[in-house]
Amino acid sequence: MKSTLFILALTGLSLTAAKAGEIDTVMKEAMKGTNSLHSKVATGKGTPADAQKLLAYFKTLPSESPPEGDEASWKEKTSTLIDAAQGVVDGKPGATKTLQEAGNCKACHSVHKG
Secondary structure (H helix, E strand, C coil), rough: CCCHHHHHHHHHHHCCCCCCHHHHHHHHHHHCCCCCCHHHHHHHCHHHHHHHHHHHHHHHHCCCCCCCCHHHHHHHCCCCCCCCHHHHCCCCCHHHHHHHHHCCHHHHHHHHHC
């Protein structure tokens, strides 16, 4: 029970990490650099709290409009990120590898970065 409450509280706090309209914030806070939150979680070096925070960041992205490219592609790519991060949070086998692949910067930036 205590761990469930802790996770719920943590998730609530994490959801405030990025608000709608802040794609740049998500990129800077979660994706930028070799020691980014994404890198830590995708290589298995992050904590469960890191994985929850990354998932919360990713969940803000689908409601945004991409600077370039079409909405369908944006929704697909952001949904893939969310699913991959959720897999890590859920402890699914192979989830970190899936997250590494989903977080490929060039795959998204070549189509959507303004």
